[in-house]
Amino acid sequence: QKEVEQNSGPLSVPEGAIASLNCTYSDRGSQSFFWYRQYSGKSPELIMSIYSNGDKEDGRFTAQLNKASQYVSLLIRDSQPSDSATYLCADTGGSYIPTFGRGTSLIVHP
Amino acid sequence: SAVISQKPSRDICQRGTSLTIQCQVDSQVTMMFWYRQQPGQSLTLIATANQGSEATYESGFVIDKFPISRPNLTFSTLTVSNMSPEDSSIYLCSVVESYEQYFGPGTRLTVT
Numbered sequence: 001q002k003e004v005e006q007n008s009g010p011l012s013v014p015e016g017a018i019a020s021l022n023c024t025y026s027d028r029g030s031q032s033f034f035w036y037r038q039y040s041g042k043s044p045e046l047i048m049s050i051y052s053n054g055d056k057e058d059g060r061f062t063a064q065l066n067k068a069s070q071y072v073s074l075l076i077r078d079s080q081p082s083d084s085a086t087y088l089c090a091d092t093g094g095s096y097i098p099t100f101g102r103g104t105s106l107i108v109h110p
Numbered sequence: 111s112a113v114i115s116q117k118p119s120r121d122i123c124q125r126g127t128s129l130t131i132q133c134q135v136d137s138q139v140t141m142m143f144w145y146r147q148q149p150g151q152s153l154t155l156i157a158t159a160n161q162g163s164e165a166t167y168e169s170g171f172v173i174d175k176f177p178i179s180r181p182n183l184t185f186s187t188l189t190v191s192n193m194s195p196e197d198s199s200i201y202l203c204s205v206v207e208s209y210e211q212y213f214g215p216g217t218r219l220t221v222t
Contacts, residue, residue, distance in 0.1 A: 034211065043202055043213040044153070046111075088152065090211070097143070098211060102152040 002027045004091050006101035013108055019076040021104050023089030026070070033072045034098060035063060036088040044088055048074060079108040112137050112207045114214035122220045123193055130189045131217045133203030138183035141206040144176070147216075148199045156201075159186040193221045 003026040013019045025033070032051045036044035050056045050063040050072065062075040072091075076083055086105050090098035113136040123129050133142070142159040157165040157178055165178035180186045190197050198221045203214040 032209070043200075043216045046210055046212060049210055097155065097158065100153045 002030075002091065002093050002099045004089055004099050004101040006087075006089055006104045008102055008104060010105040010107050013079050013106070015079060015081060015108055015110050017079050017108075019079045019083065019106055019108065021074040021076075021087050021089075021106065023072045023074075023101055024070055025072065025089075025091045025099075027091060027093045028067075028070065030091045030093045032092045033063075033065060034090040034092070035061075035072075035074045036090065036100075037083075038086045038088060038103065040085075076106075079106075081108050081110055084108050111210070111212050112139060112205050114203055114205060114212060116201075116203055116214040116217050118217055119215065120218040120220075122222060125194055125221060127193055128189055128191045129193065129219060130187050131201055131203075133186045133188070133214055135184045135205055137207070139205040139207055140183065142180060142186050143204040143206075143211075144178060144186070144188045145202040145204055145213075146199045147202060153202070156188070159188075190219065193219075195221045197221050 005024045035048040037047050038044045048063040050065045056063045060077045064073045084107050086103040088103045089101040092098045115134045117132045144156040145153045155168050156171045157167040159165050159178050159180040161180045177189045200216045202216045
């Protein structure tokens, strides 16, 4: 059974700092990964996808994928209080149906 | 990205009753899914809603409890039958478009 592991946190960072969120996955054959942000009481919102080894940048967000080590990370630069949310990592494992991690709670304090 | 709406947004239901949740997408999509998210938990896939055929259920979920309809490529319903307090959860409709998955706003169900 595919597994996606995330530290539940909370991860607390000061405003303006870099928040680093990590995720490991069990399926060595997985090809595509996604990061979702979920505010309390809201549905998950897709913020990044990554398919290749290396880094992918989008604004303040950088997703990193290391297939040899089977981990995915999300860096948030210049963190803002509005970034406080739960971040879900998902692994589609080659299908269209992803396996989600339990999510990491991020708190950005002023 | 696809725009997904769900109705109702929330409901409080009595034990033993049923609730049907509707999901509407603004474009035709092949793959549509129903998830459940219990408080403080991650997402659990209930089933894949297949257009023109029976839904494909994940382990632990059965059609008698969670019947699903998918009459066309833009609409689906999920019914939560014979509800118990353990069914209190957020139910989310989701679609895949261009290999990426998007979620509806969710239906918050409380069973008393």
